[in-house]
Amino acid sequence: xxxxxxxxxxxxxxxxQNVTLSCEQNLNHDAxxxxxxxxxxxxxxxxxxxxxxxxxxxDIAEGYSVSREKKESFPLTVTSAQKNPxxxxxxxxxxxxxxxxxxxxxxxxxxxLTVL
Amino acid sequence: xxxxxxxxxxxxxxxxxxxxxxCTYSNSAxxxxxxxxxxxxxxxxxxxxxxxxxxxxxRFTAQLNRASQYISLLIRDSKLSDSATYLCASPRPPxxxxxxxxxxxxxxxxxxx
Numbered sequence: 722x723x724x725x726x727x728x729x730x731x732x733x734x735x736x737x738q739n740v741t742l743s744c745e746q747n748l749n750h751d752a753x754x755x756x757x758x759x760x761x762x763x764x765x766x767x768x769x770x771x772x773x774x775x776x777x778x779x780d781i782a783e784g785y786s787v788s789r790e791k792k793e794s795f796p797l798t799v800t801s802a803q804k805n806p807x808x809x810x811x812x813x814x815x816x817x818x819x820x821x822x823x824x825x826x827x828x829x830x831x832x833x834l835t836v837l
Numbered sequence: 838x839x840x841x842x843x844x845x846x847x848x849x850x851x852x853x854x855x856x857x858x859x860c861t862y863s864n865s866a867x868x869x870x871x872x873x874x875x876x877x878x879x880x881x882x883x884x885x886x887x888x889x890x891x892x893x894x895x896r897f898t899a900q901l902n903r904a905s906q907y908i909s910l911l912i913r914d915s916k917l918s919d920s921a922t923y924l925c926a927s928p929r930p931p932x933x934x935x936x937x938x939x940x941x942x943x944x945x946x947x948x949x950x
Contacts, residue, residue, distance in 0.1 A: 763942035811880055824869055824928050828880040
């Protein structure tokens, strides 16, 4: 089955701890994205990556870090510097990197992070 | 104008009704638009893509009005299973990583028996 997987589904973290959220895709997509969703806030872009070993900050990158060592994988680390980390985190990928009419993004099932 | 704006709703409609949502966008150069469906506590799932004037898929029709810069989603013969939040998305303006999408906050639909 082709798709995007995220793990874990639920994650609990104590204040001051770093945690890493996994995102893997076997769609052979070039671009990958991390979003955060809070109630009433919509989707906010944290980081994105166009190709392996390259990534860019999105709108709310502070307190987060990423890596893109493989095309299939784009893990997100939520650091202790992130002030309000409790949220629903969504990973997405898309096939086309360049501008053009085909920008559909496909989402993984998400990770719900709660800070205790 | 915000990049993408939607009426948050909720839209409460009886089964069998026709309902329409609008989504306004600010990037006049956008060539493609997308409607996603998001169920409670789940990920958004692509519902329809719009590349020209519109698109139709069964009970769902998406239309694009470039002059007024909005896209609409029409759902005919609403089913209980259509209850969800509907997100629209548009590419960001040139120079801002235009392969990225900006998402609206979503319109909540509740179909009532």
